[in-house]
Amino acid sequence: MKENLSLQEFNSLRKQVKDVYPPxxxxxxxxxxxxxxxxxxxxxxxxxxxxxxxxRLQETVRLKVTGCHGFxxxxxxxLISPEGTFYPKVKPADIPTIIEALLAGRPAAxxxxxxxxxxxxxxxxxxIPFYRGQKRLLLSRNENIDPLDLYDxxxxxxxxxxxxLVSRGxxxxxxxxxxxxxxxxxxxxxxxxxxxWELLAARxxxxxxxxxxxxxxxxxxxxxxRSLLEGNPHSIIEGMLIGAFATGADRxxxxxxxxxxxxxxxxxxxVRQARETGLLGKNILGSGMNFDISMVKxxxxxxxxxxxxxxxxxEGRMGEPRQRPPFPVQSGINGKxxxxxxxxxxxxxxxxxxxxxxxxxxxxxxNTGTKIFSLVGKIKNTGLVEVPMGAPIRDIVYEIGGGASGxxxxxxxxxxxxxxxxxPARLFDLPIGYESLSRAGSIMGSGGMIVMDxxxxxxxxxxxxxxxxxxxxxxxxxxxxxxxxxxxxLLDDISAGKATPGHxxxxxxxALVLKDVAMCGxxxxxxxxxxxxxxxxxxxxxxxxxxxxxPAGVCKGLISFTINERCTGCGVCRKACPEEAITGxxxxxxxxxxxxxxxxxxxxxxxxxxxxxxx
Amino acid sequence: MVKLxxxxxxxxxxxxxxxxxxxxxxxxxxxxxxxxxxxxxYGACRLCVVEIGKExxxxxxxxxxxxxxDGLVVRTSSKRVVRARRMMIELLxxxxxxxxxxxxxxxxxxxxxxxxxxxxxxxxxxxxxVRICKEQMMAGAVGFRGRGEERSVGAPFDSQSDAxxxxxxxxxxxxxxxxxxxxxxxxxxxxxxxANLSPPCIEKEKFDDMMCYxxxxxxxxxxx
Numbered sequence: 001m002k003e004n005l006s007l008q009e010f011n012s013l014r015k016q017v018k019d020v021y022p023p024x025x026x027x028x029x030x031x032x033x034x035x036x037x038x039x040x041x042x043x044x045x046x047x048x049x050x051x052x053x054x055x056r057l058q059e060t061v062r063l064k065v066t067g068c069h070g071f072x073x074x075x076x077x078x079l080i081s082p083e084g085t086f087y088p089k090v091k092p093a094d095i096p097t098i099i100e101a102l103l104a105g106r107p108a109a110x111x112x113x114x115x116x117x118x119x120x121x122x123x124x125x126x127x128i129p130f131y132r133g134q135k136r137l138l139l140s141r142n143e144n145i146d147p148l149d150l151y152d153x154x155x156x157x158x159x160x161x162x163x164x165l166v167s168r169g170x171x172x173x174x175x176x177x178x179x180x181x182x183x184x185x186x187x188x189x190x191x192x193x194x195x196x197w198e199l200l201a202a203r204x205x206x207x208x209x210x211x212x213x214x215x216x217x218x219x220x221x222x223x224x225x226r227s228l229l230e231g232n233p234h235s236i237i238e239g240m241l242i243g244a245f246a247t248g249a250d251r252x253x254x255x256x257x258x259x260x261x262x263x264x265x266x267x268x269x270x271v272r273q274a275r276e277t278g279l280l281g282k283n284i285l286g287s288g289m290n291f292d293i294s295m296v297k298x299x300x301x302x303x304x305x306x307x308x309x310x311x312x313x314x315e316g317r318m319g320e321p322r323q324r325p326p327f328p329v330q331s332g333i334n335g336k337x338x339x340x341x342x343x344x345x346x347x348x349x350x351x352x353x354x355x356x357x358x359x360x361x362x363x364x365x366x367n368t369g370t371k372i373f374s375l376v377g378k379i380k381n382t383g384l385v386e387v388p389m390g391a392p393i394r395d396i397v398y399e400i401g402g403g404a405s406g407x408x409x410x411x412x413x414x415x416x417x418x419x420x421x422x423x424p425a426r427l428f429d430l431p432i433g434y435e436s437l438s439r440a441g442s443i444m445g446s447g448g449m450i451v452m453d454x455x456x457x458x459x460x461x462x463x464x465x466x467x468x469x470x471x472x473x474x475x476x477x478x479x480x481x482x483x484x485x486x487x488x489x490l491l492d493d494i495s496a497g498k499a500t501p502g503h504x505x506x507x508x509x510x511a512l513v514l515k516d517v518a519m520c521g522x523x524x525x526x527x528x529x530x531x532x533x534x535x536x537x538x539x540x541x542x543x544x545x546x547x548x549x550x551p552a553g554v555c556k557g558l559i560s561f562t563i564n565e566r567c568t569g570c571g572v573c574r575k576a577c578p579e580e581a582i583t584g585x586x587x588x589x590x591x592x593x594x595x596x597x598x599x600x601x602x603x604x605x606x607x608x609x610x611x612x613x614x615x
Numbered sequence: 616m617v618k619l620x621x622x623x624x625x626x627x628x629x630x631x632x633x634x635x636x637x638x639x640x641x642x643x644x645x646x647x648x649x650x651x652x653x654x655x656x657y658g659a660c661r662l663c664v665v666e667i668g669k670e671x672x673x674x675x676x677x678x679x680x681x682x683x684x685d686g687l688v689v690r691t692s693s694k695r696v697v698r699a700r701r702m703m704i705e706l707l708x709x710x711x712x713x714x715x716x717x718x719x720x721x722x723x724x725x726x727x728x729x730x731x732x733x734x735x736x737x738x739x740x741x742x743x744x745v746r747i748c749k750e751q752m753m754a755g756a757v758g759f760r761g762r763g764e765e766r767s768v769g770a771p772f773d774s775q776s777d778a779x780x781x782x783x784x785x786x787x788x789x790x791x792x793x794x795x796x797x798x799x800x801x802x803x804x805x806x807x808x809x810a811n812l813s814p815p816c817i818e819k820e821k822f823d824d825m826m827c828y829x830x831x832x833x834x835x836x837x838x839x
Contacts, residue, residue, distance in 0.1 A: 301762060318759065323658045323680040475759075475766030478739060479661040482706045485764055486731050506730050513702040516675045516695065517661050 004278035006286040007167060013277075014160070017151040025062045026102055028052075029079040029143060033068030033230045034262050035223070040092075041065075041076040047092035048078075051099050061102065067142045067231020067266075070384040071130055074113070079125060079143060086125035087111045115402075130381045133400040135363065135388045137351050137370045138344070142231035147266045150273040153234040159279065161353035162241045166287045174246035175201060178349070181357035182368035187214055187305075187342030188416065188445040189521065190367075190434035196339060199329045200247040203337040207290065209249035210338040213240060213346050214310060215256035215263070218302040219417030220468065222448035224372040225343035227384055229256065229263035232347065233270035237293065239346030241279065242353065244291040247339060252293035255310055258300065268295065302418075302472035306520050307340045309474065320474040321520035342446065344372060365390025366433045371444070373432075377413075377451035380405050387432065394428040397451060408453040412536070416445025418465045418472075419525035421532025422458060441532035443525060457554035458537040459544055463491040465529040473523065480523030483514040487530055494541065496557035497548045504541055508534055553614035556599040563590050566611040573603035573612065619687040634678035634689055635663055643691045646700065646720060648707075648790050649741035650679045654750055657742050661703050662720070666690040675699060697724075705729045710736045716790050740766055744785035754778045757785060 005013060028048050032041040048063050064081075071077065074088035078098055085107045087098060094111055101108035112121030113128055122128050146152045153159070165174055179194030200209060213236060217225040229236060240252045256264055271293050274280045282290045296314050303309045304319040311333050313319035332338020348369060352360045361368045367389035373396065376382050380402030387396055393413060397403070404410045412422045421442030423430065430436050434444050452461065470484035490507045493499045511527035511534070518524045534541065543549050550558040563573075563582075567589040574582040574590060581597040584590030589611075592603070604612040616627040621638050628637045633656060638645055648660035658680040665678045667689050675696065678689075690696065704724055707717045709731035717739075721727075742759070745768060749755045756779035757770050770776040 303762070320762075323677055325682065471763045471765075473763045475740065475762050475764070476742075477659045477661055478706065478741075479703060481740070481763065481766065482710060486706065486709070489732060502730065510702060510706075513699045517664055517699040517703065519658055519661070519677065 004281070004283075006278075007163065010159075010163065010277070010279075010285050014154045014163075017154050021151075021155055024082055026060070026083075027062040027064050027081045028099065028102070029064045029066055029081055031067065031069045031075065031077060031079070031142070032065050033227050034260075035068055035072040035227075036075045036077075037262070039075040043092045044076050044078065044090055044095060047095040048099070051095050055099070057099070057103075061099065064146055066145060067147050068227040068384065069143055070134075070136070070139050070227070070386070071128075071381065072383040073381050074383075080107075081143070083107075084124045084126060086113055086123075086128060088113045129402060130383065130385075130400055133395055134386050135370050136386045137355075137363075138228065138232075138235075138347050138372060139384060139386045141235065142227065145232055145234075147231055147233055148269055150234060150270070150277065153232070157354065158234055158350070159238055159241075161350045162238050162245070162279075163285070165242060165353065166245060166285065166289065169287075171201065171246045171248065174242060177357040178246070178352065181352045181360040183345065183348055183352060183360075184367060184434060185342060186344035186348065186371065186446070188443060190444060193341060193345055196329070196341070197243065197247050200249065200337055200339040203329065205337050207248050207250040208336055209247065210251050210253060210333045210336055211240060211243050211247065211249045212310070212314070212333070212338060212340040213252070213254040213343055214305060214307070214340050215254055215260070215343045216298045216305040216310060217257065217260075217343070217446060218305050218472070219446055219448045221376045221450055222374045222417055222446055224374055224384060224447050226260050226263050228343050228347050228372075229260065230266050233263075233267040234274070235350050236267070236343060236346045237270055237274050237279070239349035240293060241284075241291060242349050243339065243341070243346070245289060249337075249339065250290045250292075252291060253314055253333070254293060254295045255298060255304070255314060256295060257298040264295065264297065271295070301474070302468075303474040303520075303522055306522050308520065310340065311338060320476040321522070323519050344447070364388040365431060366435065371432060371447060373415075373447045373449040375401050375449050375451065377449075378405050378408070378410070378453040378456070379403070379451040389433055390431040392429050392431050393423065396432070396449065397428065401451065404451075404453050406453060406455070408455050410451055411454050411456060412452050412458070414442075414450040414452065414461065414529075415448065416443035416525075416528070417448045418468045419443065419522060419528050420445045420448070421528040422452070422461065422536060423532075424536040427536075441535050442528065455552055455554070457495070457550055457552035458533040458540050459491060459495050459550075460552075460554045462529045462533045463488065463495055466491055466526075469522075469526045469529075473526070477519040477523060479514055480518045480520075480526060483510060483518070483523070484526050486510060487514075487527065491530070494544050495550070495555040497544070497555070498557070499545045501545060504534075504545060549615075559599055559614050560594055561592050561597060561599065561601075561603060562613050562615065563592055564611050564613050565589065566609045568609055568611070570608075572606050572608070576602045576606045578602060617683045617685050617687075619683050619685070619689060621689045622691055628683055630683070632683050634665055634667075634676075634681045634683060634687075637683055638665070638678060638689065638691050645678055645691055646724070647679060648716070648720075648739070649743060651743055651747070651788065654743065654746040656680045657746065660739070660741055662700055664696055664699055666693045666696050700724060701726050706731070707739060710734045711739055714739075738768060740768060741790060742768075743788045743790060744768060747784045747788045752780070752782055752784050754780060754782075756780075 030041055030044050045065055076090055078087040078090045097108050107123045125131055144156050175197050183193040184190040215225050280292050298304050301319045304313045306321045308321040309319045314333050328338040363369055370386050370388050372384055372386045375385050385400050410425055412424045414422045423440050423442055437444050466488040470488050473480045473484050475481040490503050511530040514527045515524055543551055553559050569587040579596045579598050581593045582590050617630050618627045626641055645663045647663045649657050656679040658677040663678045664675045666673050669688055701724055704721050704726045708721050708729040711717050745758055748757050756776035760767055
């Protein structure tokens with residue numbers, strides 16, 4: 001291939017790759033992001049390769065390995081395109097059946113997805129409730145693109161937006177379009193992206209400016225950015241190219257966490273391909289624009305997702321925040337003006353120009369566009385869901401998520417990662433949006449959504465997140481370092497039954513002060529787990545403190561296990577007990593010695609007769 | 616010149632001044648722990664917070680790091696500021712009750728009790744020693760390590776750094792901690808001034824009995 005193409009050469013390349021690739025060849029698509037690989041997608045790929053070779057179908061059936069499509073619960077899965085037939089939890093031995101059905105032009109009925117055990121199989125992916133309720137502007141692209149193949153991205157009209165913007169040559173109009181689209185930062189704070197770009201473009205510093213893609217996704221249970229980077233790395237590069245064109249920056253940095261090796265590999269490969277094609281480097285496509293992207297790997301500190309800490313980390317110093325002003329756009333990496341956007345924000349940029357800013361702005365209520373959430377916890381369908389802004393939480397949890405995974409009812413969702421808050425089930429009509437979530441005491445955050453049912457103790461949840469935060473606080477500002485430690489200590493006392501009413505007052509006072517006084521965004525939101533649970537679940541706190549009782553039966557210091565009359569004396573719990581606290585004769589009800597019992601709950605999880613009560 | 620309002624008083628100060636400097640210049644006291652005139656501002660102790668902005672959109676910022684802006688409205692001891700400041704002092708008392716500086720702060724701000732579980736730390740990680748070593752002594756012999764509750768100040772690998780000249784600046788500037796004199800562990804000692812005199816504690820057997828603390832060290836005081 002010729003390197004450093006001119007604009008005409010690149011356009012003809014885009015046409016060429018489409019021409020040599022008939023679109024409706026039956027294709028076996030196997031999603032193999034990190035989640036897919038963990039559940040064995042690569043075995044499926046090998047089985048499919050083997051089967052295609054064995055039947056000599058190389059000319060008639062195509063195999064495509066893509067990034068994650070979102071339905072992580074059902075991995076490893078197979079999608080047949082262009083029909084859109086979806087097969088969940090496929091075993092390598094099922095592949096011949098699937099390919100045979102594909103050749104026969106019918107679905108393999110016995111392998112189809114069932115929404116309920118007795119329901120009929122659902123053939124098309126888009127008819128499955130999990131997918132039906134979504135609006136997948138970004139994630140649906142992962143289905144058609146082999147992340148390691150630049151040509152695949154070009155076939156999906158990739159880089160078309162960038163090329164048309166560059167050939168028009170009006171950076172000002174690009175910024176206006178982003179503003180019209182109403183895109184807000186998807187990293188959590190929700191600052192209008194167009195305004196941010198405008199500020200950077202206005203800085204008179206020649207092209208000596210940085211634009212950064214923040215891929216330091218550290219929230220427990222959140223992996224939206226990972227799947228975008230793994231599944232569609234070129235869209236991030238295109239977004240950054242458009243950003244660089246609009247703002248006149250010539251240096252790009254992707255700050256990605258080392259814990260995402262596959263994302264790093266795919267992005268690295270994509271950057272190399274883009275550089276070879278002349279999409280990155282000097283005089284891009286002969287337009288005179290210079291821009292290149294380098295990658296910095298984070299070393300695992302949660303706080304480095306905060307923009308001032310992130311910049312210090314890129315400079316090679318200890319990752320700790322500083323107070324703004326100066327804002328990054330005034331003085332960022334090495335003192336140069338810097339613009340930082342989240343992965344999902346960058347991925348939205350090419351979409352905006354492909355569908356037109358006005359059409360994009362028409363999606364969503366109150367805010368525009370879509371937002372990807374990673375739906376996890378006590379829910380039937382876990383995975384990545386993309387919904388328009390303004391969709392009520394109820395739809396996400398009950399329609400897309402399919403409701404509670406167990407028998408217990410859903411009690412709350414926790415949004416926004418460790419520094420987000422809990423939203424109780426009675427507020428589930430709340431539309432998703434930056435302002436609405438913030439009014440409910442939570443934050444949008446980067447898009448983690450943890451579903452909790454009645455067996456979850458809110459004090460335990462707050463304690464869990466506070467434990468995370470006290471370890472991940474950078475420790476620079478005294479309020480955050482000591483404040484999170486003390487809040488954890490108070491919550492620990494409450495859950496251990498050692499608390500007095502004074503604990504609750506002190507906890508609330510400290511949480512409110514910390515919100516006010518901390519230096520960076522992490523510290524200011526660190527009290528959200530406490531404040532939001534106090535706001536919506538104060539009765540649980542009071543129950544723990546006054547009555548020394550944990551209503552959900554979770555806090556070890558406050559519960560005790562007893563065996564009821566349903567016990568058949570099978571002895572399974574006796575064998576499972578690590579403390580040897582259970583005694584009893586065969587076929588006769590057993591007894592738990594509360595002195596020895598460590599409240600681990602092992603007996604309860606193994607009992608088949610529901611004979612162990614928690615109080 | 617930049618025009619701003621501090622506690623209702625219209626003042627003008629040079630561009631680049633911080634709120635702390637401006638407020639102190641006009642006689643409004645703001646307590647600080649991690650701030651020192653000769654060192655870069657750090658903003659870690661959060662004692663110097665002030666309320667800025669107009670109602671209802673006000674927020675607290677550390678005055679030592681915030682440069683003045685035209686039209687800025689500053690309140691140095693509003694209810695919100697006082698509440699935050701007193702909570703910070705209470706947290707400090709909970710960690711370092713033996714420090715005279717912190718006791719004085721508590722007394723000045725009428726903090727008479729602390730409700731947390733009592734700890735006895737030596738260091739509040741204000742970073743003055745790290746900054747003076749790097750910025751004034753050009754040595755960089757001590758630095759921060761770890762994050763969160765693991766964070767501490769020290770020399771690399773806990774042994775005396777080659778860059779350390781035993782100047783004692785870190786000891787001099789420390790506002791809160793009362794480091795135990797480490798003469799009986801000469802490989803870790805930083806000051807060593809007392810070795811040239813003969814205070815009673817210099818004999819190793821007596822050292823532990825005397826519970827000698829660095830500040831005020833008789834030998835060090837004499838050396839001054």
